[in-house]
Amino acid sequence: MTAFDLMRFEDWTDPVRSAEREVASLLPDADEGRPPVLFVPGLGHGAWAFAEHWLPHAAGRGFPAHVLGPRPGGDLRALVHDVVQTAAALPRQAVLVGHGVGALVVARALGRYPARAAVLVAPVLDGWSALGSALRANPGGTLPALVGGRLKLSARQLFGAGLPAEQAGEYLARMDPRPRRELLGRAVPPRPVGTPPVLVAGSPDDRVVSRKALDRAAAAYGGDPLLFPGMAHDLMLESSWAEPIDAILDWLGKQGGR
Amino acid sequence: MHDSPDLGDRRDAVCVVGAGASGLTAVKNLLELGFQVDCYERETAVGGAWNWRHDRSPVYAGAHLISSRQHTEFPDFPMPDTWPDYPHHSQVLTYLERYAKHFGLGEHVWFGMEVVSAVPTADGGWEVTTQSTGGGSSRTQRYAALIVANGHNWDPRKPDIPGEFRGRVMHANAYKDPAVLRGRKVLVVGGGNTGCDIAVEAAQQATRVWHSTRRGYWYAPKYVLGRPADQVNDALLKWRLPLRLRQWLYRRTVRLTTGDLTRFGLPAPDHQPYESHPVVNSQLPYYLGHGKITPVPDVTAFDGAAVELAGGERIEPDLVITATGYRPRFEFLAPELLDVNEHGRPDLHLHTFARKNPTLAVIGLVQPDAGVFPLAHWQSVAVAQWLRLRRTDPARAAVVQQKESVRPLASWSRRQVVPSERHWFEVDHIDYLRSLESLLNQMEPSK
Ligand SMILES: Cc1cc2nc3c(=O)[nH]c(=O)nc-3n(C[C@H](O)[C@H](O)[C@H](O)COP(=O)(O)OP(=O)(O)OC[C@H]3O[C@@H](n4cnc5c(N)ncnc54)[C@H](O)[C@@H]3O)c2cc1C
Ligand SMILES: NC(=O)c1ccc[n+]([C@@H]2O[C@H](COP(=O)([O-])OP(=O)(O)OC[C@H]3O[C@@H](n4cnc5c(N)ncnc54)[C@H](OP(=O)(O)O)[C@@H]3O)[C@@H](O)[C@H]2O)c1
Numbered sequence: 082m083t084a085f086d087l088m089r090f091e092d093w094t095d096p097v098r099s100a101e102r103e104v105a106s107l108l109p110d111a112d113e114g115r116p117p118v119l120f121v122p123g124l125g126h127g128a129w130a131f132a133e134h135w136l137p138h139a140a141g142r143g144f145p146a147h148v149l150g151p152r153p154g155g156d157l158r159a160l161v162h163d164v165v166q167t168a169a170a171l172p173r174q175a176v177l178v179g180h181g182v183g184a185l186v187v188a189r190a191l192g193r194y195p196a197r198a199a200v201l202v203a204p205v206l207d208g209w210s211a212l213g214s215a216l217r218a219n220p221g222g223t224l225p226a227l228v229g230g231r232l233k234l235s236a237r238q239l240f241g242a243g244l245p246a247e248q249a250g251e252y253l254a255r256m257d258p259r260p261r262r263e264l265l266g267r268a269v270p271p272r273p274v275g276t277p278p279v280l281v282a283g284s285p286d287d288r289v290v291s292r293k294a295l296d297r298a299a300a301a302y303g304g305d306p307l308l309f310p311g312m313a314h315d316l317m318l319e320s321s322w323a324e325p326i327d328a329i330l331d332w333l334g335k336q337g338g339r
Numbered sequence: 340m341h342d343s344p345d346l347g348d349r350r351d352a353v354c355v356v357g358a359g360a361s362g363l364t365a366v367k368n369l370l371e372l373g374f375q376v377d378c379y380e381r382e383t384a385v386g387g388a389w390n391w392r393h394d395r396s397p398v399y400a401g402a403h404l405i406s407s408r409q410h411t412e413f414p415d416f417p418m419p420d421t422w423p424d425y426p427h428h429s430q431v432l433t434y435l436e437r438y439a440k441h442f443g444l445g446e447h448v449w450f451g452m453e454v455v456s457a458v459p460t461a462d463g464g465w466e467v468t469t470q471s472t473g474g475g476s477s478r479t480q481r482y483a484a485l486i487v488a489n490g491h492n493w494d495p496r497k498p499d500i501p502g503e504f505r506g507r508v509m510h511a512n513a514y515k516d517p518a519v520l521r522g523r524k525v526l527v528v529g530g531g532n533t534g535c536d537i538a539v540e541a542a543q544q545a546t547r548v549w550h551s552t553r554r555g556y557w558y559a560p561k562y563v564l565g566r567p568a569d570q571v572n573d574a575l576l577k578w579r580l581p582l583r584l585r586q587w588l589y590r591r592t593v594r595l596t597t598g599d600l601t602r603f604g605l606p607a608p609d610h611q612p613y614e615s616h617p618v619v620n621s622q623l624p625y626y627l628g629h630g631k632i633t634p635v636p637d638v639t640a641f642d643g644a645a646v647e648l649a650g651g652e653r654i655e656p657d658l659v660i661t662a663t664g665y666r667p668r669f670e671f672l673a674p675e676l677l678d679v680n681e682h683g684r685p686d687l688h689l690h691t692f693a694r695k696n697p698t699l700a701v702i703g704l705v706q707p708d709a710g711v712f713p714l715a716h717w718q719s720v721a722v723a724q725w726l727r728l729r730r731t732d733p734a735r736a737a738v739v740q741q742k743e744s745v746r747p748l749a750s751w752s753r754r755q756v757v758p759s760e761r762h763w764f765e766v767d768h769i770d771y772l773r774s775l776e777s778l779l780n781q782m783e784p785s786k
Contacts, residue, residue, distance in 0.1 A: 087414075093410060276371070
């Protein structure tokens with residue numbers, strides 16, 4: 082991991098332009114002083130992917146919950162900028178929870194914002210490995226994208242058998258993945274500022290992020306992944322969505338305040 | 340001395356003096372490394388200079404940043420990107436208040452408490468005496484380290500002008516509201532950012548404005564090529580262009596943007612660009628060109644209703660505002676602790692670390708050619724890491740100290756500046772950050 086990041090010529094000479102951000106929030110009825118949680122969806126997923134289950138569930142358990150939709154056409158730098166902007170606008174130090182490519186965005190944002198804690202769910206930190214998995218699980222939808230066509234995600238890639246096909250189809254219809262070349266690569270994530278606890282969570286049966294990639298991601302943060310066997314890549318949309326978010330919130334509860 | 344002796348021992352805790360931008364970032368970065376922190380602030384709220392409700396605040400109603408937002412924000416807590424390039428001072432205060440709230444800093448700050456004395460103890464710690472403002476009781480506590488973040492823009496440096504003046508004389512520190520300028524004949528003394536800002540405000544309010552400077556300056560515009568000037572400047576620094584070449588480019592740029600100001604009667608600069616603290620003001624040339632501001636030389640004397648200028652000319656203003664800057668002050672510390680010389684200037688490693696006392700540091704005592712907050716942030720990170728290293732690995736700490744003691748001064752402090760009492764702590768933000776970066780890397784745990 083890269084260490085201190087003092088020289089920021091890119092931001093000093095060519096700052097990211099502001100754009101309107103789509104943020105959906107659900108606040109618990111009573112403020113019990115819990116840290117706000119900011120969900121960051123991944124490739125092709127909008128704010129809706131978290132608004133579906135995890136956002137209301139986190140709010141129900143007393144966490145002010147927010148989700149940030151990715152800016153249309155935004156490159157990785159702009160997405161990171163938006164996460165840091167959104168987090169800094171919250172009244173208290175936030176917990177960042179990213180899924181898939183959203184976890185890559187969070188990993189980058191951790192170098193720029195001292196999060197209270199962070200959770201990387203099925204993180205796509207290694208673009209090549211994710212591409213390999215995608216080609217295996219969904220060659221028909223992935224290959225065209227390699228030659229400039231459109232990427233089409235498939236139910237088999239993202240969801241387990243437990244999710245009714247009709248529901249899966251509905252989710253897929255909302256997805257509009259526009260992968261950028263910069264996602265390919267194995268970027269070294271920056272060292273998180275403020276040394277927050279970082280949890281990597283995922284499933285050994287994920288068809289996008291391999292078990293190996295999960296282990297590598299967790300090792301980079303000095304831990305082991307928290308595993309939910311049997312689940313597919315979109316943990317927050319699966320029919321057993323409650324199990325991982327409960328485990329994540331339990332873990333959060335155990336990270337004592339300073 | 341103490342009316343209620345109460346020698347509390349805060350053991351490993353660190354004491355921070357001041358809750359302005361520098362003190363707040365010190366508190367945050369110390370907490371982040373697990374230190375216990377007590378911060379004392381003599382005012383009743385955070386924000387320091389930017390809290391213009393504070394009597395000593397140097398900020399006036401119309402003040403906007405001169406460093407652009409991206410150069411001013413803390414590196415790990417950006418200002419909202421919907422804010423303008425140059426936010427108003429009230430936004431800067433809002434920002435600092437949010438920073439304090441976001442990181443829960445308030446509960447570590449004792450407001451209305453002035454540090455009146457800090458004395459090193461035999462075991463390497465500090466005995467800090469605080470007194471509640473308004474003359475309440477005082478108490479003394481022990482700390483492991485002392486971080487001074489008391490600011491250097493609150494004690495007016497007032498010029499010694501011989502003679503008596505019948506009109507009103509005020510230092511810029513007391514100037515808040517342009518209403519005092521309305522319908523007056525105003526003389527503004529001083530060519531720093533404050534003097535230029537006030538001259539411009541006076542040009543819009545007063546019936547007559549003279550602006551006295553004792554030398555010529557490089558007045559930089561706020562925008563170059565449609566971008567904030569400091570952002571364009573950094574593009575040059577990024578490529579590590581040699582100083583000479585940057586000076587040449589600067590002169591060209593000023594010529595093409597601001598133009599030649601000597602034709603309005605301003606003296607030509609007596610120094611090269613980058614050799615004095617940047618003055619950033621796009622409106623000064625505008626009002627000079629509209630005849631709203633008359634540039635005049637140095638003031639030599641007061642004489643009843645008149646002010647005498649170098650060269651013998653006499654003018655008759657009814658209000659004189661001296662925008663002649665501020666002096667650093669460290670009354671609660673014995674001067675030798677900061678190696679303060681006869682001019683009142685501390686001599687600190689990287690303008691931060693006391694040379695003889697390893698548990699004493701000062702945050703924010705720099706005049707950069709960019710925003711202060713990022714430098715104060717990284718200074719605090721370095722100080723926190725240093726204090727931790729001393730505790731966890733004294734042998735390594737000794738090695739780092741040894742290495743740092745031979746770091747050449749010219750690598751982090753401005754090499755050449757115009758001779759003037761205010762430029763001794765002028766730094767080039769890039770050189771300075773690079774030095775801090777190398778210090779931070781030295782303190783990394785060895786793998
Ligand atoms: C008009 C003006 C405009 C400026 N514009 C810019 C700009 O555009 N960009 C920029 O980066 N900087 C600018 N500055 C510089 C400004 O000083 C810094 O931005 C910043 O305020 C420095 O913060 P600080 O915490 O070091 O000092 P301060 O803000 O002065 O804070 C020091 C704090 O310490 C407290 N204190 C002092 N002594 C004691 C004591 N003994 N016990 C307890 N508390 C104590 C004070 O009450 C105060 O709250 C400007 C300054 C002025 C005067
Ligand atoms: N808008 C803004 O963001 C803003 C506004 C104001 C100030 N600031 C910052 O605040 C700090 C203080 O600025 P400042 O302008 O108040 O003070 P300053 O930078 O110290 O400038 C003082 C000015 O007064 C002159 N001067 C000093 N003593 C004098 C004397 N005895 N007789 C005649 N002239 C004398 C100096 O001349 P010499 O050149 O000979 O020293 C200089 O021109 C700086 O860091 C500045 O950048 C920012």
